Each structure stands twice: as C-alpha cells, then as structure tokens.
Amino acid sequence: MSTHTHDQHAHGTHANGGHANGGHVAADQAQAHAHAGHGGHTAHAHGGGDHPAGLPGGLQITQDGYTLDLAETVVRPGDLDLRFRILGPDGRPVTDYTSIHDRDLHLIVAQRELTGFWHVHPELADDGTWSVRLHLPEAGAYRVFTDIAPTALGRTITLGADLAVAGDYDPRPTPAPNRAAVVDDYEVTLDGDLTTGAGGLLTLTVRRNGVPVTDLQPYLGAYGHLVVLRAGDLAYVHVHPNGAPGDGVTAPGPAVTFHTAAPGVGTYRLFLDFRHDDTVRTAAFTLTAAAHHHH
Numbered sequence: 001m002s003t004h005t006h007d008q009h010a011h012g013t014h015a016n017g018g019h020a021n022g023g024h025v026a027a028d029q030a031q032a033h034a035h036a037g038h039g040g041h042t043a044h045a046h047g048g049g050d051h052p053a054g055l056p057g058g059l060q061i062t063q064d065g066y067t068l069d070l071a072e073t074v075v076r077p078g079d080l081d082l083r084f085r086i087l088g089p090d091g092r093p094v095t096d097y098t099s100i101h102d103r104d105l106h107l108i109v110a111q112r113e114l115t116g117f118w119h120v121h122p123e124l125a126d127d128g129t130w131s132v133r134l135h136l137p138e139a140g141a142y143r144v145f146t147d148i149a150p151t152a153l154g155r156t157i158t159l160g161a162d163l164a165v166a167g168d169y170d171p172r173p174t175p176a177p178n179r180a181a182v183v184d185d186y187e188v189t190l191d192g193d194l195t196t197g198a199g200g201l202l203t204l205t206v207r208r209n210g211v212p213v214t215d216l217q218p219y220l221g222a223y224g225h226l227v228v229l230r231a232g233d234l235a236y237v238h239v240h241p242n243g244a245p246g247d248g249v250t251a252p253g254p255a256v257t258f259h260t261a262a263p264g265v266g267t268y269r270l271f272l273d274f275r276h277d278d279t280v281r282t283a284a285f286t287l288t289a290a291a292h293h294h295h
C-alpha cells in the first residue's frame with residue numbers, strides 16, 4: 001500500500017453558496033503507476049444493489065457476514081485518525097482482500113446532509129486494522145462507507161456506519177439541485193437524467209477557466225469516479241465511466257460519461273472525482289431521480 005498523505009477538505013461546491021467548503025484532495029502520486037490492467041472494463045457500479053438482499057449498498061453496517069467496526073463512533077472535529085476493522089463471518093478482522101480499482105478498500109465519508117464528502121484510501125495493518133488521517137472540519141452527523149471485496153466472499157460489498165463529530169451542530173438542508181459545479185478554477189457541468197431501472201446516461205464535462213479539459217489523468221483506473229448518495233438514507237452507488245484510459249477509444253475529457261441507475265426515486269447528491277494536473281478534485285451535484293418510463 002502507499003504511504004502518501006492526504007490533504008482532505010470538505011467537498012461540495014454549492015449552487016447556493018451557503019456554505020464555503022470547496023476544496024480538493026491533493027494528488028495521489030502513488031496512483032501514477034500503470035493502469036493498463038484496467039483496460040477494457042465498461043461502465044459498472046459497485047455497491048449498487050447487486051447483492052441478493054436487493055438493497056442498495058451502504059445502508060447496512062453488517063452484510064453477508066461482514067461487519068464494519070469503527071474503533072470510535074464519536075470523534076472531535078479537526079484532524080483525526082479514523083481507525084476501523086472489517087470483521088468476517090468468524091468474527092475476526094479480515095486481512096485478505098481482492099483489489100477494486102487499484103485499492104483493497106475505498107473509504108467514503110459524507111456528512112448526512114451531503115454537504116461534505118471525502119474519498120480516501122486507508123492503510124491496512126497486519127492485525128487487520130485500517131487507519132487513515134482525516135480532517136473533518138465541523139460537528140455533525142456523518143456516514144462512513146467501505147467498498148471492499150473480501151477474498152473469501154468473492155464480490156464487492158459496501159458497508160456503512162454512522163460517525164458523530166461532537167460539538168455544536170447547525171443542520172443544513174441538502175444542497176439545492178444544480179447542474180454546474182465550480183471547484184478551484186474548474187467548472188464541471190452535468191447533462192442527462194438520473195433514472196431508476198435501466199441506467200440513464202450522465203455526461204460530465206470538465207472545463208478550466210472556460211477551456212475544455214482534454215487531458216484528464218487516470219485516477220484509480222478511470223477518468224472519473226462517481227459516488228451517488230441518496231438524501232434521507234444515504235443509499236450508496238459507486239459508478240465508473242464508460243470506457244477506460246488506454247482502451248484506444250476513450251478520450252481523456254472533456255466529457256466523461258456514466259450509465260447510472262438510481263436505486264429508487266429521490267433526491268441524490270453526486271460526487272465526481274477527477275484528476276488533472278496531478279490533483280484530484282471533487283465536483284458535486286444534486287439531482288432528482290424519477291421513475292424510469294418504458295415506451
């Protein structure tokens with residue numbers, strides 16, 4: 001595993017500008033290594049409700065015998081070391097994972113109102129304890145998600161657990177619907193509709209200072225990662241784009257397309273991670289998913 005540090009900030013550039021928490025995650029140089037092995041995969045989702053229970057991912061702290069065990073469920077705001085284990089069906093910490101997009105575990109942390117968002121990659125110690133440095137700037141109700149594929153299970157699951165950050169808490173509504181997000185000097189626009197059932201096509205277009213970006217860099221084997229969270233229950237979907245870097249047909253921007261099926265109607269917050277100039281940034285959007293209509 002890498003030994004990089006993460007420089008996390010809350011994400012979620014708001015159309016209404018009511019809460020200044022734009023930012024970026026520093027470039028993860030460790031991810032500059034070859035991604036050629038990922039060529040050829042097409043759009044797919046993990047954690048998206050493909051398991052027998054038929055539920056969306058992320059709603060359960062324990063699933064298929066695997067449990068997300070946070071070392072602490074109440075923390076203070078600011079810098080913290082988030083530590084946790086994945087306990088297997090035998091109750092012991094799991095140490096054997098199959099990599100998903102270059103990593104054995106993807107950790108997503110989101111504020112319940114879907115204002116802040118972090119996507120980081122913890123380190124696994126020999127005893128099965130995962131840990132990562134986080135900066136959670138403010139008190140509130142948070143949700144922690146782990147995308148994992150325990151080798152013994154043979155497929156991906158997304159576990160979710162609540163994390164409380166202690167202190168005075170000023171709840172905010174989910175950010176209003178938006179189709180353009182600004183992060184640093186980038187503007188990302190979103191076209192297409194989020195539908196249930198057969199995946200609607202979402203196109204995210206990245207511009208920098210008004211100029212289309214045509215040299216997006218692969219991040220974890222793709223030109224973008226889209227995490228979709230439902231307001232109200234934080235049902236979780238992680239989607240990878242159509243086409244892969246190095247497949248000979250997929251352009252490195254300005255558009256990245258995703259076939260995305262929402263796990264039901266509702267309001268969703270979409271977080272696009274993209275990498276350019278060696279920095280990973282997150283653009284956030286709010287969309288409403290309507291039922292899919294058959295013609």
Ligand SMILES: [Cu+2]
Pocket residue numbers: 103105106107119120121220
């Ligand atoms: Cu990840």
